[in-house]
Amino acid sequence: MYSLSWADRLWGKQAKWAYLLCAAVILLFTLLGSREIWTQEHRWSDIVYGMFYSHDFLHPRLDGNDYYDKPLLSYWLVAGVAIVIGDLNTWAMRIPSALAGLLAIGSIYYLGTYLKDKRLGLLAGWMLLTTFYFIFWARTSSTDMLNMAGSLFAVAWYFSRRQQTHLFNYIIFFLILALTALCKGLVGPMVAILAILPDMLLQDNWKKHLNLRVWVGMIPALIIYGLPFWASTHFSIQGYRENGLYEVYRENIMRYFHPFDHKDPIYTYFLYLPIYLLPWTFFFVPALISLKSRWSLLSKNSKWMIYSTALLFLFFTLSGSRRSYYVLPIVPFAILLTADWILSSPGAIKRYQWAGRVAIISFILFFLNFGVLQPLYYSKNSVKHFTMALKTEAVKIKPWSTWKFVLLDAESKIPFYLHLPPDIKNNSVIGDREKQTKTALLKAWPILKNLPKDTIFITRKIYLSFLKNIFRNYSRIELKPDGFFNKDNIDSPVAFIPR
Numbered sequence: 255m256y257s258l259s260w261a262d263r264l265w266g267k268q269a270k271w272a273y274l275l276c277a278a279v280i281l282l283f284t285l286l287g288s289r290e291i292w293t294q295e296h297r298w299s300d301i302v303y304g305m306f307y308s309h310d311f312l313h314p315r316l317d318g319n320d321y322y323d324k325p326l327l328s329y330w331l332v333a334g335v336a337i338v339i340g341d342l343n344t345w346a347m348r349i350p351s352a353l354a355g356l357l358a359i360g361s362i363y364y365l366g367t368y369l370k371d372k373r374l375g376l377l378a379g380w381m382l383l384t385t386f387y388f389i390f391w392a393r394t395s396s397t398d399m400l401n402m403a404g405s406l407f408a409v410a411w412y413f414s415r416r417q418q419t420h421l422f423n424y425i426i427f428f429l430i431l432a433l434t435a436l437c438k439g440l441v442g443p444m445v446a447i448l449a450i451l452p453d454m455l456l457q458d459n460w461k462k463h464l465n466l467r468v469w470v471g472m473i474p475a476l477i478i479y480g481l482p483f484w485a486s487t488h489f490s491i492q493g494y495r496e497n498g499l500y501e502v503y504r505e506n507i508m509r510y511f512h513p514f515d516h517k518d519p520i521y522t523y524f525l526y527l528p529i530y531l532l533p534w535t536f537f538f539v540p541a542l543i544s545l546k547s548r549w550s551l552l553s554k555n556s557k558w559m560i561y562s563t564a565l566l567f568l569f570f571t572l573s574g575s576r577r578s579y580y581v582l583p584i585v586p587f588a589i590l591l592t593a594d595w596i597l598s599s600p601g602a603i604k605r606y607q608w609a610g611r612v613a614i615i616s617f618i619l620f621f622l623n624f625g626v627l628q629p630l631y632y633s634k635n636s637v638k639h640f641t642m643a644l645k646t647e648a649v650k651i652k653p654w655s656t657w658k659f660v661l662l663d664a665e666s667k668i669p670f671y672l673h674l675p676p677d678i679k680n681n682s683v684i685g686d687r688e689k690q691t692k693t694a695l696l697k698a699w700p701i702l703k704n705l706p707k708d709t710i711f712i713t714r715k716i717y718l719s720f721l722k723n724i725f726r727n728y729s730r731i732e733l734k735p736d737g738f739f740n741k742d743n744i745d746s747p748v749a750f751i752p753r
Contacts, residue, residue: 261610265376271363274379278359281383281620282352282392287345288629290636295395296666297321298347302332303669304676306342312486313494318677322496323505326482327436328397347395354403355392359383361403361410362586366593368413369555377609378593382586384616387530391582393624397438401445402583404434408446416453419462424471432475436482440506445583448569452561456554513575522576523567527588530581533616534592537609541595548598559591635733637747641671644731644749648710651751658706662699662713662721663687668747692720710751716744725750 262268291299301314301321314321314329331350336342359379366375382388391399408430415423434442454460483498508514528535545560552560566584570576596605632638648657661668661680669678683690684698695717696702702724705711713721715732722730728750733743 260614261606264380264610264613265373269373269376271376274359274363274376274383275356277380277617278356278383281389281617281624282355284621284625285629286348286352286393287343288632289344289393290632290638291344291347291667291670292394293666295347296670298329298332298395299342299667299670300676302329302336302347303342303673305329305333306336307676310491312482312489313491315676318679320494320496322486322498322501324397324438325436325498325502326486327433328400328438331400332395344395348393351392351394351396351399354399355388358388358392358399358403358406358586361406362589365406365410365413366590368410369559369590370553370594370597374590374593374597377596378586378590380613381534381589381593381609384613384620385530385534385585385589386532386616386620387579387582388585389620389624391579398579398582401434401438401442402586404430404437405442405445405449405583406586408434408443409449412446412450413453416457416459419465419467421467421471424468425474428472428475429478432479435479439502441583444569445566448565449562449587452565453554453558456558456561509575510573513573516575516577518576518578520571520576522578523571523581523584526578526581527567527584529578530585531588531592533612534589537596537605537612538588538592541592544595556594559587559594563587563591637665637667637671640731640733640747640749641668644672644710644751647729647731648751651753652708656708658709660701660706660709660711662711662717664712664714665745665747668712687714687716690717690720695720707752710749712747712749714744715746715748718748721750727753729753 264273297316301316304315305311308315311330311333312326314324314326328350332342332347335349336346339346359382362382363375363379366378391402408427411423411427411430431443431446434446454463483502486498509516528538531538549557563584566587570580570584573580596602596609645654648654659672659674659678661678663683664680666680668674669676669680681699681701684694702721705724711725711728718732729752731749731751733746
């Protein structure tokens with residue numbers, strides 16, 4: 255009865271939306287900025303920092319190169335948060351994704367309520383909140399959570415007004431799609447439209463929505479969507495070579511039919527959808543298996559959950575370009591399908607009890623991971639500690655602002671933590687890092703043959719054995735391994751300061 259009482263508090267008779275909301279705020283925002291920026295996060299840090307540096311918010315650049323692969327809104331959201339809190343830091347970078355995570359939780363709750371009842375909405379909300387990769391991406395600066403939340407919000411908006419044909423409803427629906435498309439691209443609107451299509455066919459109301467008001471409702475959305483692209487072209491600057499609308503075509507349509515990268519095998523999502531649903535995969539699989547036996551008993555709304563999940567899975571699988579995290583927009587629909595099965599009968603009580611256990615245990619474990627262990631780890635082992643040590647040593651010689659910097663295949667997050675100008679080049683190597691020799695490094699980095707004065711060099715520990723003799727008259731700054739928090743890492747940063 256103990257586990258049943260927990261389930262009852264979370265999505266039963268005693269449950270409240272406020273409990274889910276508070277839990278979401280705790281998981282999504284607790285020490286959100288404590289983790290170092292991670293792989294692709296450096297794109298948002300470098301591009302937004304470059305926008306502030308150049309006072310140009312219409313022409314994104316990365317590593318000194320034109321980079322319009324993503325529309326502008328995700329960068330503007332980070333910049334807006336940075337202005338509000340007064341600093342471009344890891345908090346500012348991740349707050350838009352965390353807020354999008356809250357929007358996704360609210361959307362799936364209301365969507366479940368519209369489809370069936372409050373109990374389904376709360377269960378689906380708790381399940382999504384206690385899905386590992388949902389938390390991971392909601393605490394990561396990228397477009398993926400913005401994209402998922404926008405498409406899910408559009409679907410929830412449709413279901414709340416699917417029997418109405420008011421112009422205002424259409425305007426808001428298409429504005430949601432336009433803003434979603436301005437974050438990542440056309441995939442967000444496609445997810446929403448493909449998810450809605452089965453319901454229109456099941457309810458046989460598609461003819462009702464083919465009216466003049468739909469086309470009029472698209473006009474404000476098209477204007478809002480086109481404005482940033484128009485502005486970046488109209489206020490063009492000399493030498494900027496990328497066109498935003500062409501990049502939309504290249505990154506969405508061309509990549510779908512004729513991919514130029516990210517060509518994972520066709521079975522990719524058969525592997526990664528179960529992974530992205532953890533720990534609820536152990537409910538999702540039996541829910542799928544049970545479909546044949548209970549199909550005749552399902553309502554139209556229950557069948558919609560199945561059709562939408564299957565159609566979205568097919569859409570992403572048929573794309574020529576596949577990556578593991580592209581599966582993220584399917585997760586909420588698979589969650590709804592699973593939640594509906596958990597609450598169905600017969601046998602619902604046992605599933606109900608186990609779902610309560612899983613939700614509580616997952617919440618505790620995820621809070622410990624994201625809110626306690628990760629902050630503790632990075633409090634002892636981070637690039638921030640390295641940059642503090644570097645600045646402390648450098649200012650002993652002369653003021654920090656007078657130093658020049660050369661990056662020798664340094665980690666991409668180094669410029670963010672040192673607040674270096676965005677036009678500083680990160681000199682790469684030729685071939686694999688693990689196969690470099692001293693001769694190869696001298697060829698890739700000719701600057702080593704004539705070291706400039708007043709310059710700090712930053713590289714990785716993997717090159718230390720080749721470089722220490724070249725920089726023998728320099729002071730060396732590096733993170734010292736302590737065997738626990740800071741283990742010996744060949745990619746950890748190393749800096750050489752002229753004595």
